[in-house]
Amino acid sequence: MTNDFQEKVSLYTETYRPQFHFSPKEKWLNDPNGMVFFEGEYHLFFQYHPHGTTWGPMYWGHAVSHDLLHWEELPIALYPDEHGEIFSGSCVVDWKNTSGFFEKENGGLVAIYTNADTYLDSERPRQRQSLAYSHDNGRTWKTYEENPVLSDEDITDFRDPKVFWHEESDRWVMVLATGQTITIYTSLNLIDWEFASEFGQDEGAHSGVWECPDLFPLMVDGNSDQLKWVMLVSIGDNPDFKEGSRTQFFVGDFDGKTFINNHDVDTILWLDHGRDNYAGVSWSDIPEKDGRRIYLGWMNNWRYANQVPTETWRGAMTLPRELTLISTEDGFDLLQKPVSEMNRIRKESKVIKEIVLTEEAYSMEVNHEFMEVNLIVTLEDAKEFRLGIHHSSDEKTSIRYDRITHMLSVDRTHSGENGFSDSFPGISECPIELMDDKLILQLFLDASSLEVFAQAGRRALTHLIFPQGMNHTLSLTAFGGGAEVEELSVTELSSIWRKRN
Numbered sequence: 001m002t003n004d005f006q007e008k009v010s011l012y013t014e015t016y017r018p019q020f021h022f023s024p025k026e027k028w029l030n031d032p033n034g035m036v037f038f039e040g041e042y043h044l045f046f047q048y049h050p051h052g053t054t055w056g057p058m059y060w061g062h063a064v065s066h067d068l069l070h071w072e073e074l075p076i077a078l079y080p081d082e083h084g085e086i087f088s089g090s091c092v093v094d095w096k097n098t099s100g101f102f103e104k105e106n107g108g109l110v111a112i113y114t115n116a117d118t119y120l121d122s123e124r125p126r127q128r129q130s131l132a133y134s135h136d137n138g139r140t141w142k143t144y145e146e147n148p149v150l151s152d153e154d155i156t157d158f159r160d161p162k163v164f165w166h167e168e169s170d171r172w173v174m175v176l177a178t179g180q181t182i183t184i185y186t187s188l189n190l191i192d193w194e195f196a197s198e199f200g201q202d203e204g205a206h207s208g209v210w211e212c213p214d215l216f217p218l219m220v221d222g223n224s225d226q227l228k229w230v231m232l233v234s235i236g237d238n239p240d241f242k243e244g245s246r247t248q249f250f251v252g253d254f255d256g257k258t259f260i261n262n263h264d265v266d267t268i269l270w271l272d273h274g275r276d277n278y279a280g281v282s283w284s285d286i287p288e289k290d291g292r293r294i295y296l297g298w299m300n301n302w303r304y305a306n307q308v309p310t311e312t313w314r315g316a317m318t319l320p321r322e323l324t325l326i327s328t329e330d331g332f333d334l335l336q337k338p339v340s341e342m343n344r345i346r347k348e349s350k351v352i353k354e355i356v357l358t359e360e361a362y363s364m365e366v367n368h369e370f371m372e373v374n375l376i377v378t379l380e381d382a383k384e385f386r387l388g389i390h391h392s393s394d395e396k397t398s399i400r401y402d403r404i405t406h407m408l409s410v411d412r413t414h415s416g417e418n419g420f421s422d423s424f425p426g427i428s429e430c431p432i433e434l435m436d437d438k439l440i441l442q443l444f445l446d447a448s449s450l451e452v453f454a455q456a457g458r459r460a461l462t463h464l465i466f467p468q469g470m471n472h473t474l475s476l477t478a479f480g481g482g483a484e485v486e487e488l489s490v491t492e493l494s495s496i497w498r499k500r501n
């Protein structure tokens, strides 16, 4: 980790600066890219515009971490070149040196990304897939001299390659966003790609262009004998839908060439029910003995990403989350839990048990600016439960569970600064069942975000919020009957940018 402690302290203390989420030192960030684990380091590359705080010509920024939380930002990894800007993509470890890019037996890092420019004779976007490789653990990169390696003149939106090694077929597999489908290609060497299949026409949600796919296996209910494949697909903003850009997932089977969705074609499964989790994909090459599938998204929404009220930088990532899969009456569901490394930044917890809730709010002052809140509440005969996070006397974010409609909602209409976009203030909601009359919530509150996980990760609602006040008070209320908090715990979190204590 870097030693320039002083610089970090002054850099990362601006208003709204996330204290336990990754954000760039300065300038614009969007999608996470090239997430790969190699020789003890988690790499996080990201869509980066180093000359402005709005989206512009894209580069790949770069950061590394040993624990997924404390990041060291490194120099820019990939620059626009004669083939265009550097759009989203992935990195793999070419362990067997299939590409021939490495001298040493055990290979190294290869990045597979979209070069974006326009056709020479028109303004039509041209998107082609290219390669770069690194001989020094991602510190410097060489672009492959025969780039691009994959193009298609007919498809305009042809981008965001996510590549992985498929052991059973002894091949590389690429999932690529192609308009409103995902096209699958295979390769023996990362250079020559062959069409395998196309997925998604008439399946799931099509409210915008499909972007940033991922495809990976997960055990069902933790059972190593039953594997299913999860496909993530982000969907671009479309003015007809109030949610803006968001991410869906499919669960099915994959034989190395074709993905078959196990749910009904009309079923739409959202990865996150909040407004601000987009373009997320998972880390490649996490060692088998670890075995986790770790995901992270861009904590923003194309609807207003260019307007959010930060000054010297714009854009942050969600917390890294471990994904697991369970079987349900309706098929399968994906669970998300912030990674266990969070223990490194947890300070002491204040725990209160057995709070009887009524319409008169139970309130608790919290002296932490950044915190995690865990809550188990039994909704005896209450029709509604509310948790208010008061940031100052006139700013609050409300979480509500409606027992009649079974909807969990997050209301940020009064969370703080929100006049920068008409689409920003609002309430988002999702259905979720109680478990034995219990609602289990886990919240992470940073300087400009609130991540809500419900029912042990069954639902995630990720939101940006821009409160002016950081003197938080919690208020808990039950309406239309009684409810009891079994346990409420509030844990201060330490900043990832300041010295560990």
Ligand code: FRU
Residues within 6 Å of the ligand: 030, 031, 047, 058, 087, 088, 114, 159, 160, 211, 212, 279
């Ligand atoms: C998703 C996205 C990608 C593209 C990148 C450009 O947010 O639109 O499809 O590669 O951003 O920055």
